[in-house]
Amino acid sequence: MNKLEYYLSHPVNINMARGIPSSELLDLSNDMLDVLTSKTNFINHDNIDIRNYGSLDGIKEAKHLFAEILNTNEDNIFIGGNSSLNLMFDLISKSFTHGVCGNTPWSKLDKVKWLCIVPGYDRHFAITEYFGIEMINIPFVNGDPDMDLIEEYIKDESIKGIWSVPQYSNPTGDTYSKKCIERFAKLKPAAKDFRIYWDNAYGIHYLDKYEPIDDLLSLCDKNGNPDMVYMFASTSKITFAGGGIAALAASKNNLEDISNHFKRQTIGHDKLNQLRHALFFKDKEALLKHMDKHAEILKKNFDYIESAFEKEIKDLATWNNPKGGYFICLKVDHKAKEVIELCKKCGLTLTDVGSCFPYHKDPANSYIRIAPTSLNEEKCKVAVEVITTVIKSLK
Ligand SMILES: Cc1ncc(COP(=O)(O)O)c(C=O)c1O
Structure with a gap:
């Protein structure tokens, strides 16, 4: 045989x-479960009682943690629930029902199209397919998405977004080059409500050494495109896939728009879990x-x-x-x-x-x-x- x-x-x-x-x-994260006890001081740096309602955008300590993970400024962070995918789904859903920053809700448009860097993450594609968005393939060329093609496609106003996993991409493992990230920051889409969904799910999941990529949010800002990107991450694969915390980073304008939506959806996410994570990871070294x-x-x-x-x-x-x-x-x-x-x-x-x-x-x-x-x-x-x-x- x-x-x-x-x-x-x-x-x-x-x-x-x-x-x-x-x-x-x-x-590796089991000790995090012992971080909170009945003796914990539940009043945080901002004088907020972590056990109570409130703090829609998350506690300062958790924002600090995600600023390290996403290599960005903590003032731009919004902390969600336990899933970054959930944040992405909600933002697309909201774009259909209420629009992006005052623009026409996508449900009122004849056509909504999306750029998908391929091969890519199946659950991203499942979200856009679910909403009936027409998906267009963008191949990799030498480890970077084909930026020429992206620059060409975004001249079409019906292109409203792009899925991207910039570091250790799912599944190709590619990390976009510095030059490519700069080109993303300089995109000039025809649609005012075009957003780069920059899903940095694996940003600190290095196998050899920590090599953070540049902060697309501040690069977009420098290039006169402050509102063009939403960046995402979660601790799903840092602590517990079933009990982590997720976050997004965006411009002030976007954060206001997003909060306006979330404040109807929840009074606040799980702050005890946010504190648990922040205490477990005392600093970047930890x-x-x-x-x-x-x-x-x-x-x-x-x-x-x-x-x-x-x-x-x-x-x-x-x-x-x-x-x-x-x-x-x-x-x-x-x-x-x-x-x-x-x-x-x-x-x-x-x-x-x-x-x-x-x-x-x-x-x-x-x-x-x-x-x-x-x-x-x-x-x-x-x-x-x-x-x-x-x-x-x-x-
Ligand atoms: C690229 C990417 N984004 C998001 C997720 C899911 O993240 P979360 O658990 O925060 O929803 C995964 C999970 O495999 C992923 O590969």
């Missing part, structure tokens, strides 16, 4: 479809020490996968060796569907075919997102053996 026959008759039951933290990664521990754990699987791919499928596929983030992006020209389906028959669940593209349409049927973060060493090795065995069997 060859290896493929073995796995087909002994399915492995491993799921590496989603970028989920492992228990080992989650354990935050980065914590992320060093993440990197140490994550690197083992990333290193293993990259060397196994090199050894087994060098001539059959290409992949990135990311410096951070949660994914390895594997490219098997015109065979992604077959590989994903055969892996499934061997008991290994990968992200669905086409997921990294709007409407699930991978034009060249090539991309497979490898999400190794939730697997222990043993399962990771088995998963990689299944993938490489399947790819070799299809050559």
